[in-house]
Every structure is written in structure tokens, then in C-alpha cells.
Amino acid sequence: MADQEDKTITTHEEDPVEESKEPSGYQVESESGQRLQDVDFATVEVGAEDMLEAMAKQANMEVFQIRRHRLRPEVVNLLPEKLARRFNAMVVEAGDEHLKIAVSDPFNLDVHDTLGFRFPGKKIEWVLSKEDDIRLSIERYYKGDNQMVEDMLNEISEDQEFGSAKGKKTYSDMLQEDIQIDDEGPIIRLVDLVFEEAVRMRASDIHFEPFETKFIIRFRVDGVLHEIQSPSKKLQGPILSRLKLMAGMDLSEKRVPQDGRIQKVILGRHFDFRVSALPALHGESIVTRLLEQSGVLLGLEQIGFLEDNVEKFKQMIRRPHGIILMTGPTGSGKTTTLYSALNVINNVDTKIVTVENPVEYQIEGINQVQVNDDIGLSFSLALRSILRQAPNVILVGEIRDLETGEIAISAAMTGHLVFSTLHTNDAPGANTRLVEMGIKPFLVASAIQAIIAQRLVRTICKECKQPYEADPMVIKDMGFDPDEYANHTFYRGKGCETCNYTGYKGRTAIHEILENSDEIRDLVMNNASTDEIRKVARKQGMRTLREDGWKKVLRGHTTMVEVARITAGDD
Numbered sequence: 001m002a003d004q005e006d007k008t009i010t011t012h013e014e015d016p017v018e019e020s021k022e023p024s025g026y027q028v029e030s031e032s033g034q035r036l037q038d039v040d041f042a043t044v045e046v047g048a049e050d051m052l053e054a055m056a057k058q059a060n061m062e063v064f065q066i067r068r069h070r071l072r073p074e075v076v077n078l079l080p081e082k083l084a085r086r087f088n089a090m091v092v093e094a095g096d097e098h099l100k101i102a103v104s105d106p107f108n109l110d111v112h113d114t115l116g117f118r119f120p121g122k123k124i125e126w127v128l129s130k131e132d133d134i135r136l137s138i139e140r141y142y143k144g145d146n147q148m149v150e151d152m153l154n155e156i157s158e159d160q161e162f163g164s165a166k167g168k169k170t171y172s173d174m175l176q177e178d179i180q181i182d183d184e185g186p187i188i189r190l191v192d193l194v195f196e197e198a199v200r201m202r203a204s205d206i207h208f209e210p211f212e213t214k215f216i217i218r219f220r221v222d223g224v225l226h227e228i229q230s231p232s233k234k235l236q237g238p239i240l241s242r243l244k245l246m247a248g249m250d251l252s253e254k255r256v257p258q259d260g261r262i263q264k265v266i267l268g269r270h271f272d273f274r275v276s277a278l279p280a281l282h283g284e285s286i287v288t289r290l291l292e293q294s295g296v297l298l299g300l301e302q303i304g305f306l307e308d309n310v311e312k313f314k315q316m317i318r319r320p321h322g323i324i325l326m327t328g329p330t331g332s333g334k335t336t337t338l339y340s341a342l343n344v345i346n347n348v349d350t351k352i353v354t355v356e357n358p359v360e361y362q363i364e365g366i367n368q369v370q371v372n373d374d375i376g377l378s379f380s381l382a383l384r385s386i387l388r389q390a391p392n393v394i395l396v397g398e399i400r401d402l403e404t405g406e407i408a409i410s411a412a413m414t415g416h417l418v419f420s421t422l423h424t425n426d427a428p429g430a431n432t433r434l435v436e437m438g439i440k441p442f443l444v445a446s447a448i449q450a451i452i453a454q455r456l457v458r459t460i461c462k463e464c465k466q467p468y469e470a471d472p473m474v475i476k477d478m479g480f481d482p483d484e485y486a487n488h489t490f491y492r493g494k495g496c497e498t499c500n501y502t503g504y505k506g507r508t509a510i511h512e513i514l515e516n517s518d519e520i521r522d523l524v525m526n527n528a529s530t531d532e533i534r535k536v537a538r539k540q541g542m543r544t545l546r547e548d549g550w551k552k553v554l555r556g557h558t559t560m561v562e563v564a565r566i567t568a569g570d571d
Helices: 016-020 048-058 081-087 109-118 131-142 145-162 171-180 186-200 233-246 307-317 334-345 379-389 402-413 428-437 441-447 472-477 518-525 530-539 545-554 560-566
Strands: 089-094 098-103 123-128 203-210 215-221 224-227 258-266 269-280 283-292 322-327 352-356 367-370 393-396 417-422 448-460 465-468 490-493 504-515
Touching: 048 123, 081 089, 081 109, 081 131, 089 131, 109 123, 186 203, 186 215, 186 233, 186 258, 186 269, 203 233, 215 233, 233 258, 233 269, 233 283, 307 334, 307 448, 307 504, 322 334, 322 402, 322 428, 334 352, 334 393, 334 417, 334 448, 352 379, 367 379, 379 393, 379 402, 393 402, 402 417, 402 428, 402 441, 417 428, 428 441, 428 448, 428 518, 428 530, 441 448, 441 518, 448 490, 448 545, 448 560, 472 560, 504 545, 504 560, 518 530, 545 560
Parallel strands: 098 123, 322 417, 322 448, 352 367, 352 393, 393 417
Antiparallel strands: 089 098, 203 215, 203 283, 215 224, 258 269, 269 283, 448 504, 465 490
């Protein structure tokens, strides 16, 4: 019957309620005698959310916030687009023997009968969603991102195939014209669509990667790369050219690395994209890093500091002088943590100046300087000039060379509190790294007050979080006693639409905090190894990254597998 349906289909611009006004056993009336779904909400003093809850209760359904879920295309497509539009309904979940279908009119028996007949043998769970939300979801999933990509690719292919016959310019001319002039051109729209999808998926990076026979686009979400539907290899050149043009790079130069920057408003939010182009075997590999200009400043607890570490860190950042270092690999949230620290001490009687490349978050009340190597404004030059500004607190984006390190230490020795970052694997290794950089050991020992190593671990998705019985061998491999935690309840994510079936959504930080005690300062001055410094720090109470991660496992924030992955090699 579903295949023989009437050609007159109700579109998303028409009122689907018109088809459902026949009386039904599910009819619910208001005090005025109207069915609830026919009441004009604007004329009554009750919210739409309350009406939705009331309708769901009367129909014995659950409310399903469809726009908060990321649906799987193969599940959505179980219901043909025509039927989805006709009944304003969508399949939102599917199993071997059951389906979950969202509808906006719970009292339309025609929906139940038609869709029940279409899915014989399936147990259908009906859930209620807002009418407009279902319509928007239909537009997104049936004529959504993938279809838009296909439409763009078809448009380009048609121009390429029929351009000569129609008297148009060549394919190359058309694409070049799109890039330079036509803001509505298919390549431009395609690149914009990639940016929008990256923002929706909370991606931190977008990777455009050319290979011999294909061109791949991948998003890094919560630290893990995910491949998305990618355009054909023939669009590699135009897409990369568009990106380079937006980033202010030299289009003709493809033999040397280039860096650039894109400023763009996406979904109403202002973003900076740091763009890096690297010549590879089959074309330029371009990576863009997403930085939101109005990035939200998080509290120390929200970042992931446990209660004892919060108090310890707050004491450190209120010291009058010295250097506090954040260490960790690229993308481990070092700068975010330092911004949060600055926000704690940012007040009218404290002058704070930062030197960064680039300025990631703009903070009111703080003087922020952006490094520009093209005009000679380096970290070291900016730092020298900042010292003449008589600041109380200085943030140096990164100590990357001997000159910057010596100026930062000099500032710390002359009464300034200095925050900075350094690339080392753990906290004890920062002291020896600075000495290896060429800074004299006695200067390192005197200036460094504390070192915080940080990593990011994925957090368990709250929508599909469930308890499980942990394998004692896994606990033992983590370095802990299985007997001690035999009765402890551990958690992990089952995987759902919300987390894209990964079991994780979002990230939190784990920390290793080392304070330079007198004993550790003596070790640094005597050129002690990282292992020797670590042993003393552990005796003095330093909690390692793995131990800090384990505490978050016990609290149900993350999993043993995730902590083991991030802290591999941590003793």
C-alpha cells in the first residue's frame, strides 16, 4: 500500500493537521471543547512545552526532543521521504525487532495504521516531538547535508560536462570565477557547508587530505578523527584553492608550507580558523584549527581539577612572582586552563598582559598582544616591550626558544608572576627540558614555582551511560589492586545517537601538579634526571596523570580504557 500512495503529497509548507482531523479514539479536548493539538497556543496562558507534555501524557507517549539527537541516516531512511513529509513523522531508532517513530500528531490513527502496515512484525514505540522540530529534521536528513553536497557536486559536474555546448567558460575558468567573484558558487557553498558541519559536530580541527585516488575530509571531535562524506578527487584543487584564498595564502605557491587565518561567522558564532598548508606527495594537506573568538571561560572545576588540586592551583596563581608552567602536547587544553587562571586573578588592581600566537580568547580587562612574525613582532621582542609596561602578571603563549625562556625567567626573578606553556610529556620533565634548552640550572631552580601537566580524556556520554562489571586484569594493568575495587561500580557508554555511537561526549582534563620544593630545586641545580625528580615528587605527594585519571574513573566521569589510552607509558 505504501508503494501505491497518492501522488498528492503534503509538503513541509502545508499543514499536516488537515489530514488528521477525523475523530479518533485518542481525541483529547480542552475546556473549550477543542482538541489540544488544535488549540491556538497564542490565545492561552500556557507554554508550548507544557502542551506537548500534556498531549504526550494523554496519548501515553514519551516526549522526544528530536533536534537534540544526531540520527543515523540509515535509520531515518527506513521511512521514505514522501511518507515522512505526509505524516510529519521520522524513524529515530531501529533494532532487529523494534522501531521508535517520532510524530507531531499523536491522535492521527492514519499514521499508526499506515506505518504499522509498512513495518509488519516490528514493535513500534511512538514518541512525541514538536511539529516544527520534525519538519526541520526532515529538511536536514532527507534534503540535508549529504544531499546538499550531492546537489553541489552535480551542479559542478553538469557545468563541466555541458559547459562547451552551452557556450559557458571552461571548467577551470568557472571554478576560478566561483572562487574570486561568485559568492554563491558551488565550491564556496561546499566549503562553507564543511565549516558549518564541523561547528555542529564540535570539531576542533578540520583535515583536508589529498591521496593518490581520493580526497578525504576528516573532523577531529573530542580528540579523535572521524571521516565525513568527502568530495571527489577532481574537486581537490578548487577546494584547496578556496581555502588558501580565504586564509590569505599565495595560491601559486604549492612547494613550501604556508600559514594563514580565516575569520568567519558560523551559525551566529564568531570563529577564527588557523590554517596550515603542507606540501604532500599528492597535493597540499590543509588543516584548519577552530577557535571561537568569544570562547567560554570555564571554572577550574569545570576544566577537570579535583577539589584538592583546585585549592593547590589557586594558591599557586596568587603568588607575587615566579613562573607557573603548563605542559602537555598540542591540543591538550593548556591555554584554556591558563585563561581560566587569569580570569580568577583578573581584577582592577592587577595589570595583566599576554603575548600569544594567536589570541585565542578575548578577556575584558586584560591587555593581549598577538605575535606577528611577518613584521618582526616575535615572542621575545613583545616580551621585552611588555616589561616596560610594568605589569603584575604576564602570560607568554609558549616558551619555544632560549631567548624567550631567559626573558621569562628574568621577568619572574624581578617580581613578576609569569604563566607559560611548554611541550613536555609530564611535569617532572619540564625542569630538565628548560636546562636542555640552554637556560642555566640555577635560574630554572630559582624561577620555576610550579609545573602542571595536563591531558584531555573523553567523558562518558550521559545519555547512554550504564554500569558494568570491570575486568580485574584491566584494573591490574592500570596499576591498581583489583581486590580493593571488587565491589565498586564502574561505568561506560553503550553508544547512542547523541554521542554518534562512540559512548563518549565531551572531554575533561587530568592533571599532574609538581611544586618545586627545596629538595627538587637542589636536584635541578645538580642536573638530576627526570626520573630522579619524579621519584622525589611522588614521595612529596604528587599525583600522576594516571592516578588523577583513575579518580575520575571511580567517579564515573570517564573509562579505564580512555585513561589507559591517554596515559600510556605513565609509570
